[in-house]
Amino acid sequence: MGDELILLGYDISMFAMRVSIALDEKGIEYEYREESLDNKxxxxxxxxxxxxxxPVLIHNGKPVSESLIILEYIDEVWNDKPPLLPSDPYxxxxxxxxxxxxxxxxxxxxGRVVWFSKGEEQEAGKKELMDGLKLLEAELGEKVYFGGDKxxxxxxxxxxxxxxxxxxxxxxxxxxxEHCPKLIAWAKRCMEKESVxxxxxxxxxxxxxxxxxxxxxxxxxx
Amino acid sequence: MGDELILLGYDISMFAMRVSIALDEKGIEYEYREESLDNKxxxxxxxxxxxxxxPVLIHNGKPVSESLIILEYIDEVWNDKPPLLPSDPYxxxxxxxxxxxxxxxxxxxxGRVVWFSKGEEQEAGKKELMDGLKLLEAELGEKVYFGGDKxxxxxxxxxxxxxxxxxxxxxxxxxxxEHCPKLIAWAKRCMEKESVxxxxxxxxxxxxxxxxxxxxxxxxxx
Numbered sequence: 129m130g131d132e133l134i135l136l137g138y139d140i141s142m143f144a145m146r147v148s149i150a151l152d153e154k155g156i157e158y159e160y161r162e163e164s165l166d167n168k169x170x171x172x173x174x175x176x177x178x179x180x181x182x183p184v185l186i187h188n189g190k191p192v193s194e195s196l197i198i199l200e201y202i203d204e205v206w207n208d209k210p211p212l213l214p215s216d217p218y219x220x221x222x223x224x225x226x227x228x229x230x231x232x233x234x235x236x237x238x239g240r241v242v243w244f245s246k247g248e249e250q251e252a253g254k255k256e257l258m259d260g261l262k263l264l265e266a267e268l269g270e271k272v273y274f275g276g277d278k279x280x281x282x283x284x285x286x287x288x289x290x291x292x293x294x295x296x297x298x299x300x301x302x303x304x305x306e307h308c309p310k311l312i313a314w315a316k317r318c319m320e321k322e323s324v325x326x327x328x329x330x331x332x333x334x335x336x337x338x339x340x341x342x343x344x345x346x347x348x349x350x
Numbered sequence: 351m352g353d354e355l356i357l358l359g360y361d362i363s364m365f366a367m368r369v370s371i372a373l374d375e376k377g378i379e380y381e382y383r384e385e386s387l388d389n390k391x392x393x394x395x396x397x398x399x400x401x402x403x404x405p406v407l408i409h410n411g412k413p414v415s416e417s418l419i420i421l422e423y424i425d426e427v428w429n430d431k432p433p434l435l436p437s438d439p440y441x442x443x444x445x446x447x448x449x450x451x452x453x454x455x456x457x458x459x460x461g462r463v464v465w466f467s468k469g470e471e472q473e474a475g476k477k478e479l480m481d482g483l484k485l486l487e488a489e490l491g492e493k494v495y496f497g498g499d500k501x502x503x504x505x506x507x508x509x510x511x512x513x514x515x516x517x518x519x520x521x522x523x524x525x526x527x528e529h530c531p532k533l534i535a536w537a538k539r540c541m542e543k544e545s546v547x548x549x550x551x552x553x554x555x556x557x558x559x560x561x562x563x564x565x566x567x568x569x570x571x572x
Binding site: 205225 | 417446451
């Protein structure tokens, strides 16, 4: 008997995209259920009562939350498939370090602040975001993927944010490619992968625009 | 030839305490080097150029940063010692989930806000902190340790914060034990372990008081 695997996501959630990309990359079958930000399903509230957020991966009835934790879970359960994380403990620690930095600098203190604030606060967010991107540009260096020749954990963790680059640039009056050409070339390479392009097909940038604009209006920024 | 292992810490850092407790718990020898918050050593700046923060574990010259990532690293490298994380992938995901919640609710959005803000902002921090502690109280339930009968990953991740409970209570006018009696009983059990009591001996609560008071004055709260 097969595993029952359900992913609760939201089309433009970068965090849910991480999980769908990882599952598709490993060739694991799952059922995707779209949540609504405004009207969370009883199943989501039951499966993630603490944070009430997507993504949640429900494996045979048991929920796992928080995208990076779900990636590790997928790697550990489906360990007969090519791993996302490297096998060497030091390389694993490095991949986790940079993935954690994405959450902190590219999203929480960076991109989200660029989207949803103005003035001095937004300037600090712009700095944080660009610092993070430049650090990742340097970490990538001349490699094909962050995982070396293999698309791995850190690639999966970062690529969904490429979908936000346009709105980061527009809201923050930034020019990412000018400072991070290697990162943009890497993102375009990633987009050639079916797991990535499938996930991006659901999350058209115009939907991100719409969400950001709506939220900025709600916060009185526009 | 043995490993060269250096831990850069700061005596009242809850995050550095996690690492020293984990190393002592596993019986791994290491050299501890005390950092100064005001005057960071060139070694710290070289080893953690991104965040410039303790703890950093330097293993044969190579640095690992971020306390929870260091705990995973220790578990993976010294895998001949009793593990901190459970072996079952689902249990591992749960331990990681709760450890992440500690960082978010007990520290970043909770305790730190209780310490360093006032008014409405502090009220929100108090709620976040108490919500987090009550969730952990429920997760602990009737178990001896979060890891069951064994002191494990989540125990190591949480116990250093027990050192802050007094100042959380004082700054926020909170009564933690009233709402979380099992958590306090658990903390007292943990304190009987040599790895924990050794770490707490360095970080006397009066030093936390001093740091919090000094920082509150700097922020103009007192």
